[in-house]
Amino acid sequence: MLGATATCGVHAQALSGAMPSGMMVFTPEEVRIEAGCSSPRVERLADGVVIPIATICDPSTWKTVSSPTVACKGRTIDVLGVRFRGSEVIVVAESLTLTERYFHVRLLTSLEDAHGPLAQVDEVSRIHWCTDEASATTAQVVLPPDSCREARQFAAAFDYRTPLSNRILTNGFSFYVRMAGEPPAHFDVPGASDDLRSSFGTALTIWMSALQDNDDLLTPAVRAFVAGRTYKSTGGYSMLLPPQVVRLSCPHAATFIVEFNFGAGDTFPTTLGTLMLARARLEGRTIALNLRDVDCFRNMLRFDNSKRLALRDDRCVNLLPVLTHELGHAFGMDHIPESAGTALMNSQLSERGTVPTRLDVAAFVATLARSITGAAPGALEFRASEGLLAPKDWVPSPSRSLGRVSALK
Numbered sequence: 001m002l003g004a005t006a007t008c009g010v011h012a013q014a015l016s017g018a019m020p021s022g023m024m025v026f027t028p029e030e031v032r033i034e035a036g037c038s039s040p041r042v043e044r045l046a047d048g049v050v051i052p053i054a055t056i057c058d059p060s061t062w063k064t065v066s067s068p069t070v071a072c073k074g075r076t077i078d079v080l081g082v083r084f085r086g087s088e089v090i091v092v093a094e095s096l097t098l099t100e101r102y103f104h105v106r107l108l109t110s111l112e113d114a115h116g117p118l119a120q121v122d123e124v125s126r127i128h129w130c131t132d133e134a135s136a137t138t139a140q141v142v143l144p145p146d147s148c149r150e151a152r153q154f155a156a157a158f159d160y161r162t163p164l165s166n167r168i169l170t171n172g173f174s175f176y177v178r179m180a181g182e183p184p185a186h187f188d189v190p191g192a193s194d195d196l197r198s199s200f201g202t203a204l205t206i207w208m209s210a211l212q213d214n215d216d217l218l219t220p221a222v223r224a225f226v227a228g229r230t231y232k233s234t235g236g237y238s239m240l241l242p243p244q245v246v247r248l249s250c251p252h253a254a255t256f257i258v259e260f261n262f263g264a265g266d267t268f269p270t271t272l273g274t275l276m277l278a279r280a281r282l283e284g285r286t287i288a289l290n291l292r293d294v295d296c297f298r299n300m301l302r303f304d305n306s307k308r309l310a311l312r313d314d315r316c317v318n319l320l321p322v323l324t325h326e327l328g329h330a331f332g333m334d335h336i337p338e339s340a341g342t343a344l345m346n347s348q349l350s351e352r353g354t355v356p357t358r359l360d361v362a363a364f365v366a367t368l369a370r371s372i373t374g375a376a377p378g379a380l381e382f383r384a385s386e387g388l389l390a391p392k393d394w395v396p397s398p399s400r401s402l403g404r405v406s407a408l409k
């Protein structure tokens with residue numbers, strides 16, 4: 001992936017916990033304080049400096065300790081040392097980001113990131129680190145018990161920058177799958193999560209392509225955004241590169257939470273004759289899929305002659321139109337009333353509205369121009385209107401209790 005895209009001038013970036021709301025970012029060279037002290041500032045880090053996080057805004061509390069001289073056969077490099085509460089072990093890091101709630105540390109000695117509650121970080125220092133010591137005590141990684149550690153991921157042209165006023169749309173999306181309720185024994189959680197990842201990417205591609213196909217509806221800013229993600233080769237070949245998507249195994253750094261809901265809470269109504277497939281937080285970063293009433297969702301990228309997607313096969317509901325619709329809500333789009341015309345953003349899924357129509361594109365362009373920060377990932381407060389209803393003929397007769405989609409032909 002990296003090699004293939006390098007020639008197009010696309011940069012690859014490792015995904016750390018660097019979130020758009022980052023308040024303090026430490027590297028061995030400096031600490032960039034964006035929020036949290038009285039004013040934003042950048043401080044260079046001197047050798048041996050030890051910064052107590054509790055008083056970071058007052059540099060007079062910063063200490064300096066001289067590192068013991070050790071014979072180093074390898075290379076000596078400057079790194080960050082992170083000490084957590086209640087531990088004497090210094091965890092060696094490439095960088096550390098502190099956000100409002102979490103710490104995100106890029107570990108030096110393994111291709112891993114770790115995340116946890118902000119309050120667990122006690123001190124950050126700049127230390128000399130000898131590459132000889134890779135297996136010695138200084139390379140020990142001892143993290144607070146309530147932290148989460150995951151393999152670092154790499155994706156081309158991925159970052160959390162927000163190219164437009166709508167801050168929910170970033171150049172890269174990361175999501176975490178949350179379970180609500182107990183999945184049935186036969187449910188394949190890893191398989192469903194992989195399918196979700198590819199559908200998430202495709203759903204973003206569907207929205208991006210809809211913009212590209214309806215140039216006359218675009219504002220100059222949105223047109224520039226689409227052009228900025230279209231790579232042209234000298235041979236006249238062009239490629240649309242939609243925002244990239246990765247699935248994280250820790251929730252802390254994810255920009256989206258997708259909930260597999262197996263019947264927990266009252267997210268999905270049990271009203272007879274109503275089958276709500278999914279819900280999303282409007283102007284938010286949380287999407288819930290109804291796996292209580294639907295056997296399975298599956299990524300089915302098959303277009304018929306009129307460029308429509310299949311709504312389901314004989315077992316599963318097609319995740320693509322459902323997720324594309326819910327992403328529309330996440331970006332801030334309301335339902336488009338059926339009386340206005342066929343749209344993917346109608347409140348009921350229909351065979352004619354499986355991909356964005358011009359009505360959807362016009363609404364999407366208007367939403368992208370609005371200044372929206374949106375709710376944090378995981379915030380599940382839905383408005384009554386946001387659920388996506390299944391087509392009427394999927395809903396069982398009132399004499400039966402709400403059945404599973406697979407049972408309904």
Ligand SMILES: [Zn+2]
Binds near residue numbers: 386
């Ligand atoms: Zn909806």
